[in-house]
Amino acid sequence: MLLTTPPMGWNSWNTFGPHISDPLIREMAVTMKDRGYLAAGYNYIVIDDCWSLRERGRDGRLVPDPEKFPDGMKAVADFVHSLGFQFGMYSCAGVQTCAGYPASYDHEFLDAQTFAEWGVDYLKYDFCNFPANADGQNRYATMSMALKSTGRDILFAACNWGTDKPWKWMKSLGVHMYRSTGDIQDNFRSFSEIARSQLDNFCMSGPNCFNDIDMLTVGMYGKGNVALGDTCGDTEYQTQFALWCMLGAPLMLGADLRSMSEASEQLVLSPGLLRINQDPEGRVPQVVYRGRMIYNGPDAPGGWEEFPDTGLTLFKHMSDHEFAVGLFNFAPKPGQVPFIFADAGLPATSGYALHFSDAITVEDLGIRRDYLNLMVPSHGSRVLRCRIEKA
């Protein structure tokens, strides 16, 4: 199965945890169609953990909880498909899922068959309760073979949270995306640490096998299942979405899209940011600056204050002779995030300059030579697109 760009969609876990049901999934699908999410590319609707009964059926098969899904899973899949979406479900490589429901260890082929019969197009495959003496890599390979044995195209989304450096081996097992980090929480510290922990590994991410830094929390504003720590505001959410887009990570939304704020909806539907995430060349960015931020505002002690390792500049080659630039400020104060063009391979002596526009507002920011030093708010970001022109 070819997968040229990072998968996009919605997953039930971040907001709803165990509180999932047939009507909820149907309502989310209708909302995603009506509000333009499907048209923007968010085409996977994924049910996470807690969908089944606590025991397998007599035939050994997983059984959907009849209180949550009274018509079974095929009915949900058929509805989701009828609106034009792909349907995703969840299991786990261990003996039980993370929430304690039956999982697929030693049942891989039967479970894959069941999922295929229900019309599943995407399987998130977790790593809890994995037997201590078993081989994790081999069991991801087993589920990959089991999915292939069904003859159905099923996107395999492995989720072992970075155990055994998955960026080195998941691609060779036929996996389409692999979670490289622990669970995201809906706060700035959690998502910024998750994204920055993978900066050195994204070189191994790309078409057919993407590094997955977890479902987004954009738009949750402290409500839901992973709402821990300080609530994010729109500045933080823009930074989260900009990081995921610049890094080419899968974009699985986690908020309740039925009550999404206008700002969050505009953000995740931003054509300029999605263009960067979904660029058909599928390149990952260069890290052109990773270092300190200097704040020299009025309340700085002695006129200035330094915050180590809080500035980040990413530079991404795109199709159509275009580039994207992401400037990030992780410091608790505003500051200038530097972009020296020579660091991206454009020396001052080249005779060429860069012509910038804002990726979100499309405002023309003019032609710059040698460098760009933009003010970025605390916890904030700027995302630009640029072209190379004669100076």
Ligand code: GLA
């Ligand atoms: C793990 C995963 C999460 C989620 C839960 C469900 O923690 O990393 O993304 O799927 O399990 O229990």
